[in-house]
Amino acid sequence: MPALGQRRWREGARRVVPPIAIAYVAAYLVWRAGWSLNPDAPVLSALLWGAEAFGAAMLASFWWMVRRPVFPQAPPAPPGLSxxxxxxxxxxxxxxxxxxxxxxxxxxxxxxxxxxxxxxxxxxxxxxxxxxxxxxxxxxxxxxxxxxxxxxxxxxxxxxxxxxxxxxxxxxxxxxxxxxxxxxxxxxxxxxxxxxxxxxxxxxxxxxxxxxxxxxxxxxxxxxxxxxxxxxxxxxxxxxxxxxxxxxxxxxxxxxxxxxxxxxxxxxxxxxxxxxxxxxxxxxxxPQTYVAYAVQRYRWARGTWQLYLGKESPLWIRGLTPAQRLSYLASFLVYLEPLQKLALVSLPPAIVLTGQLPILAPVGLFVPLWLAYVALTVAAVAVLSRGWFRLFPMELYSFLRMIAFLRAMLAVAVPRPPRFRVTPKRVERGLESQERRAMVWHVAVVGGLTGALGYSVAAFLTGDARLSPAAYALVSFWGAYDAAILTAAVAHVVRRRYSRTSYRFRVRLPIVLVCGALRWQGEVLDLSLHGARIRVAGEPPPTAGCGALLALPRQRVTVVVAREAFRRRVAGGTELGVAFAPPQGDMRRALIEFLFVRAPLLEAVQPRAA
The missing domain is CATH 3.90.550.10 (Spore Coat Polysaccharide Biosynthesis Protein SpsA; Chain A)
Structure with a gap:
């Protein structure tokens, strides 16, 4: 499809899909409230309906916020400003x-x-x-x-x-x-x-x-x-x-x-x-680590709760327009999301333990209507997100930040003087055990879901009649989905290794290794202030103590190889991992400017056209 046709199709989808989704979701919630709640399980029914209603509120507020984005173009900067x-x-x-x-x-x-x-x-x-x-x-x-x-x-x-x-x-x-x-x-x-x-x-x-x-x-x-x-x-x-x-x-x-x-x-x-x-x-x-990520998200959540419950809350401070209040309210909803997630992950174990399904309607009727609710919600968010929608990662991070956000709610409910904690920037080797300890609550939730799933399967196989076979299948699928997301979130954290203390930029630069009278031409594949991964033709001798001439775009920089971290044969040559002796003076400054001022733009995400 030509680019103009694709753009028109996307614009049409953004105008049509979200209103249809919002209308369907509203009708679905009315049906759920009036005809499908189980009066014998009022608490579970209220939890499930509340979680679904919160999802509808998130969808409607998201549509309202992003339906008319403005991408301003920069006018020239006047001279002489201080x-x-x-x-x-x-x-x-x-x-x-x-x-x-x-x-x-x-x-x-x-x-x-x-x-x-x-x-x-x-x-x-x-x-x-x-x-x-x-x-x-x-x-x-x-x-x-x-x-x-x-x-x-x-x-x-x-x-x-x-x-x-x-x-x-x-x-x-x-x-x-x-x-x-x-x-x-x-x-x-x-x-x-x-x-x-x-x-x-x-x-x-x-x-x-x-x-x-x-x-x-x-x-x-x-x-x-x-x-x-x-x-x-x-x-x-x-x-x-x-x-x-x-x-x-x-x-x-x-x-x-x-x-x-x-x-x-x-x-x-x-x-x-x-x-x-x-x-x-x-x-x-x-934030490089989960611990740093949790510290930052906790601070954001606690500060937001402080503001929104205080006398200068954007919900009631004088001077804001109704549109501004609604926009601030929409931004606040994300800090209520952990309550929705907590309800959704708690319901499968609660259902199998109590033997009560929070749905009075037949499972065969509920499931297709619920699937349409989910599909239309996902479709609406996807078209509104202009290419930035990622369903699985967004679900994963929602669960990852859940505990930090819940801690922030507890801190506001039981007030103590807040302490400003700077987001940790330092990365040290051996952080893996600290990261695993920080995931203990996520692992506990996975354990609860897995236990509920196992109980549900066992009850179904042994003919437990408290729930219908269709209900057991529904709860099993539900619990398995939540457990899969949470397991992926835990794995995303515990699989990480912190063998380096600084980031390696992916670059392509010519390099010359000078080892005595020998010179080896090569290419830098990634680079930091402390080392590089290099590919050279042939097989050079041990490079510790050799000079390395880096051809940066603006000048040449010479560093000294302190040691080799690894060496492996590749097609047409050798790949080396080398650590540099600390560069000094102008060489250090030139390398820092290239790495941190110039190199990030090589990988930068440019703003997408509306």
Whole structure:
């Protein structure tokens, strides 16, 4: 089908399929409530109907949010604007910060870079000096990141502020691609950019499709959809903020641990505008491990609950439009999702233990109607997702974050002073045992489902008449599906190995190994600051102590091979894994700039046309 025809077909599907799905789901729920609930199992019936109704609410809110996405085109940036770059940090490693500082130094639009160090580390002051950045610290760490940003606001003067997390490396053109929006609209407070990551082997990336990660749908579909109702919100980093707007709302909000979302609500309530620009202009470090992932998701969930139950909740704060309130409500629903998942995974064991099915209608009638409910819901979400829909990975991550979200609910229900925990960036060898311990609750749920499945099969084979054979088959399928997803989620975590402490970028670069008087031509297949995988013609001698001349796009860099990690014969030559002696000076800086500023764009996901 020609490209124009495909585009028209997709647009037609987006207009037709979701309304049909929503209408069917509404009718299905009415039928379920009026004619199919089992009065002898009121609790189980309510749980199942509630879970189905929540799915319908998620579908309707998703359709409303993303039905008219806005993908703005960047106007030229006017010259002469004063810009500060803020890099708040607490305990990140030197290598992480050096990459970010290299990126800041390469930003083309005139600016001043400030590193805001709540860790008060002398070595970081020296690193800032080497990269032309200014070093700021404060006497305490009150209010964590929000307090750090507010302290820097009081000591700087740039009209606009680019906020970067300590691991978020900007592209050189980041300011030139964003400042023009502010010149075009004096009421624009924030430009939020997508969070893309260079470590595409993280726990939140799909191993089969590493261009997709757990937040892809949010950043490439939901946030552009929020542009239509002026409800796109600040996600911390990377983002450009107007100082005057921040000052108008008293600075960055400090009352919750999701200061970015909270500040967005205050800005919208004061009539300021926000805009999401779907262009990858910075690359950071995604949570590499499940433990780091759970820490981050817990903080997001707890802060969101704090905000939505507080006096400045977007559900009732004065100043928001009805469309903005609805958009914020739609975003909040994801933090209720673990209750739905908990109900769905609890029902199969509950049914086989009680012998009560929460459905009064015949199984032969219920199943096709339920399958249509599921199929239409999936079809509607798929066409609305503009190519970013992944059913199995989305289900997997929904279960993975379930425990963290439930812990956040418990923390809000039993209040304790929140402690801001920075998402761990450090990856160390031997993390596998810690990861396995963190999955204990997921394993327990799998065990419960497996036990229920086994009991159901045994009851069916022994002629237990509490449930009909069709009901046993339904419960078995249901439990098996949930168990399969959860097992896949557990396997996704426990199969991971952490043999490297830094990410290897997939690149193709010429290399020359110089071993005394011998020179071996080859190609770099992947590269980090600490080592590389190389393919060379023939079979070179042991390479420890040899020089390696890397032909980067802008210059040649020489490093020294400290040791070989592996060597294997391949067609036409030899493949080597080598570790480098730590590069120093200009060589180190050139390698860092290539790896973290230039190389991520080679694998970047470009925004898709609407």
């Amino acid at each position: 810009v500060d770059i803020f890099v708040p940090t607490y305990d990140e490693d030197a290598e992480v910060l050096e990459a970010t500082l290299a990126g800041c130094a390469a930003v083309q639009y005139p600016h001043r870079t400030y590193v805001l160090d709540d860790g008060r580390r002398p070595w970081l002051a020296e690193l800032c000096q080497a990269y032309g950045a200014e070093y700021l610290t404060r006497a305490d760490t009150r209010y964590a990141k929000a307090g750090n940003l507010n302290a820097a606001l009081a000591r700087t003067s740039g009209e606009f502020i680019l906020v970067l997390d300590a691991d978020m490396v900007p592209r050189p053109e980041i300011l030139e691609r964003t400042l023009g929006f502010f010149a075009a609209d004096e009421r624009l407070a924030i430009i939020q950019l997508p969070q893309e990551f260079y470590n595409r082997n993280s726990v939140q990336h799909d191993p089969r499709h590493p261009e997709w990660h757990e937040q892809s749908l949010f950043f490439h579909v939901i946030q552009p959809g929020k542009n239509a109702s002026n409800s796109a919100f600040w996600c911390g980093s990377p983002a450009v903020l107007r100082r005057r707007a921040l000052e108008d709302v008293g600075g960055v909000a400090v009352e919750t641990v999701t200061e970015d979302l909270h500040t967005s609500v205050r800005l919208h309530a004061r009539g300021w505008k926000t805009l999401y620009v779907d262009e990858p202009l910075a690359f950071g470090v995604a």
